[in-house]
Amino acid sequence: MGRILFFSETQKKENNGGTKAREDIDHILKEKGYLPVECRMCRDFTSPKNVIDSLISIRLNWRRLSRVVQNDDTLIIQYPFGDYKTNLKQVKKFKNKKNLKVVALIHDLPSIQDNSIESSEEIELLKLMDVIICHNEKMKEKLIELKLDQDKLVCLEIFDYLCENVEKRQSKNDGITVAGNLSSVKAQYIYKLIEELKGKDLKFNLYGPNFELDSYELYHGSLSPEKLIKEIKGSYGLIWDGDSLEECNGVFGRYQTINNPHRVSMNLVAKMPILIWKNAALSDFVRKYNVGVVIDSLLDLEDTISNISDEKYEEMQKNLEVLSEKLRTGYFTNKAIDSALEKLGEK
Incomplete structure (x- = not known):
């Protein structure tokens, strides 16, 4: 040996x-x-x-x-x-x-x-x-x-995702967070979703490079992983790719059917329940550990969020306490x- x-x-x-x-x-x-x-x-x-x-x-x-x-x-x-x-x-x-x-x-x-x-x-x-x-x-x-x-x-x-412990989310009403490459080539869905939800209560916290809108008050810049995990805002982490609001499509969207996006781990360590496409490979993981919601379409996002009770959110938070410890170590x-x-x- x-x-x-x-x-x-x-x-x-x-x-x-x-x-x-x-x-x-x-x-x-x-x-x-x-x-x-x-x-x-x-x-x-x-x-x-x-x-x-x-x-x-x-x-x-x-x-x-x-x-x-x-x-x-x-x-x-x-x-x-x-x-x-x-x-x-x-x-x-x-x-x-x-x-x-x-x-x-x-x-x-x-x-x-x-x-x-x-x-x-x-x-x-x-x-x-x-x-x-x-x-x-x-x-x-x-x-x-x-x-x-x-x-x-x-x-x-x-x-x-090795890091120090992160405090649990204080509210389920602080919006949806997207962290990653925000280029329209990879994530055109973001720009469509911002337009779709204009005038509605649902808000987004965006982090990452290549954001293409001149002004958006909830864009927080591109941060290092070490800084991001300490400062990230929001109540849910959205995992999606492609240019469609109905499915993850294109090369990057289809890749989700076999891939473990690293941003899933970051969101889980940040104790944000995941919102993930039903055909993504990690949807099975989200179900297994009960740390998020599997979704069919982003067109239903507002209803999906409104249907998550305080009790359900607290249950996911408890599961995230256990899971985040594993991920951090x-x-x-x-x-x-x-x-x-x-x-x-x-x-």
């Missing part, structure tokens, strides 16, 4: 949940006593220069691993991790030469999320992994459909990592 190592990639400082999720998992793996292999940032493809830098970095990162890896070690990778062709070549090499076992913890599946790579290319790399930690049962089903071995798959259930990540290592005979 070898040691357990993990790639610890330098993160670009941005006001988004993706960076926070990777940093939290790094922290949890270090707390478990695993050996970090410090890596250069290798996933920035926003300009030709950054593409070149990332391609150089991914090669240097594998070279750093070669200096410390020993026979029969296990490597944990937060996926995706840089250039696919380089990773394919290097994983094959280390498995052959060092009998390296590789665990991939999925953050996103780019071939499905935004079609930025070919599905065949992504699956070829994932098939090399010894264990894959995917988001949920719906993502697991999708990966099995794509011919991945179901015995290799472990479900995370939800991303953790890394419960779900620890459980998934332990299950993955059990499959490898490492626990």
Whole structure:
């Protein structure tokens, strides 16, 4: 039985949940006593220069691993991790030469999320992994459909969100909160919903980059994850994507049917009950823990909110007290990592 190592990639400082999720998992793996292999940032493809830098970095990162890896070690990778062709070549090499076992913890599946790579290319790399930690049962089903071995798959259930305790919501009448990328390309529904609800009592608290209205009194800017969790306002967290008020549609909307949006975890830690589309993968989680309401359409939003009694809201708040403690302390990540290592005979 070898040691357990993990790639610890330098993160670009941005006001988004993706960076926070990777940093939290790094922290949890270090707390478990695993050996970090410090890596250069290798996933920035926003300009030709950054593409070149990332391609150089991914090669240097594998070279750093070669200096410390020993026979029969296990490597944990937060996926995706840089250039696919380089990773394919290097994983094959280390498995052959060092009998390296590789665990991939999925953050996103780019071939499905935004079609930025070919599905065949992504699956070829994932098939090399010894264990894959995917988001949920719906993502697991999708990966099995794509011919991945179901015995290799472990479900995370939800991303953790490490932070200090947050006070419970004081009222169920402080509006609906949307936190995330507010670009109309991803979230056109927001602009339609603001127009739809003009003159009505329901209000929105908006947080995130790329907001496109010149003035909106309830837009609170784009905050770092650390600041957002302390300052976020509202009584409910809305999880939706696309340009329709009747369903989550388009590439981003359809992705919700298999994805664990990190903003769900943030809202739950902030002790805001979730409002989520009925076909979203995490609607099952919301039902299981009774921490929100599953909705068919945003056209019914006003009625949905008005039908939540004080007793129902208080019940969800009590459930959130228990669940937020798990999310803040890394419960779900620890459980998934332990299950993955059990499959490898490492626990």
